[in-house]
Amino acid sequence: MYTEKVIEHFRHPHNMGRLAEYSAIGKVGNIVCGDVMWLYIRVGKDDRGRDVIADISWETFGCTAAIATSSMVSDLAKGKTLAEAIAITNQDVAQELGGLPPVKMHCSALAADALNEAIYTYLSEQGQEIPDALRRRHERIEKEVAALDKRYKAFLDRETRKAAPPETGESKCS
């Protein structure tokens, strides 16, 4: 079901945990789908004065694929300029892992979205100009979060006994 590369990243994930100091977090996913990813970035400058992802880490609640894609997106983004990091897509993540089973493709989307959201948060907080592509993806992610929240509510309503409120009220979803 999973490629060797996926299993390898799952077995020995890279850049896991929470950075002691970080510039921004991207939080995506929803407990109802069983995937929540928090991605931390520390932005620094390269020798040409450009913003780069000096360090990156993540914490993920999710399946094998979610953990492997978290690990892979952190590898792909580390040391890249923000412009380069923005260009990383979920296909890049999946491809680098040698592919994902179709039902698990949403995990790679989650990883790319988490990176997108971390950069978006960073640029917004810095008052920097937000590239169009980044903004468009952010808007798409927000829309999906809203749709998922709706589904989440429907899910809770469907339960006959009330489940405890989610511990992930602030999390976002892809």
Next chain:
Amino acid sequence: MPERIYLDNSATTPVASEVFDAMRPYFDSAYGNASSLHAFGREARRAVEESRAGIAEFLGVLPEEVVFTSGATEADNLAVLGTAYARDRRGGHVVSSAIEHHAVLHSVDWLASHGFEATLLDVDETGRIDPDQVRAALRKDTFLVSIMAGSNEIGTLEPIAEIGALCRERGIVFHTDAVQGFGKIDLPVESVDLLSASAHKLHGPKGVGFLFVRRKTRLSPLMLGGGHERGRRSGTENVPGIVGFAAATRLAATERDQVTTRLRAFRAKLLEGVAAIPGTRLNGHPTESLPHIANFSFAGIEGESLVMRLDEEGIATSTGSACSSPDLEPSHVLVAIGVPLSMAHGSLRISTGRQTTPTDIDRLLDVLPRVVKDLRDLSPFKVGE
């Protein structure tokens, strides 16, 4: 990799060597079609009927009340849909529960979208149904109640005898999916009109099951053709499969008490061992349970990752029912018993079998705390913070 340990016996079990030996001749020497007139056919027919009689005797029913099928999914479908079809378009009302296997649930759903009405009963936080709930749900036009004997996901036993008695008083057909219980626990078959079972959950082969159909229970066949199984299930009999099912039943009959005692002790040990890990809960009932199934949730981690990590350690387990693994939504059973969403995705089902050893359980309990901690270290949700 260390020696592999199989703790997913609710998904399927290894075929016992006695069972395999009993089946072997029916592949390549006694290979006749049980419907044929010649000696080959008669040999196969004898094997099928002896098997039927053996299973019937074990269950305490008549041989002609045992209908062989391709497995429990077909038996469940035949029970629910066959009973409804036998009503000649009169429609009517079916009662079932929120935690049934999908083979029952999807059949009930199908009826509900084709002119019938259905009530799915809730269960309590351990997965139990109260017979009073069934009583309250029954209507004048209720013709079928289908409640499982024991949950495939969480192991909880249902009060089948009481529910059956309620139905009997009112002339309502009562079906129970006894797939996980057959051969492991006492089944109150006298209170039941229809009962499904499967060979491969009991160290028999895959691809064969049966539906017990009490005499005079009206049932339309789903498989039409040569009129096999007294017209209730057409299709050439799976002779080696049926022989294997009977052999597995014989084996269960001789060693059940001893195996069940062992499995109960394993379950108690698992409950104790997992309770010692912080942020865990038992899904199911502490005592009113099938002996071989224990289901737990682990806060902060997701079940598939846990299953994969244990697999890396050579230990085979499951997140719930094997068929629902690719679903993104948490298990309908865990939702029904009110497991918080934050824990419903982190479930692990451990199911033992006659081949399970104390060492297997020790190994799992040795590995589990470390694996859980590793995954929690990756998770944004910290337990105990």
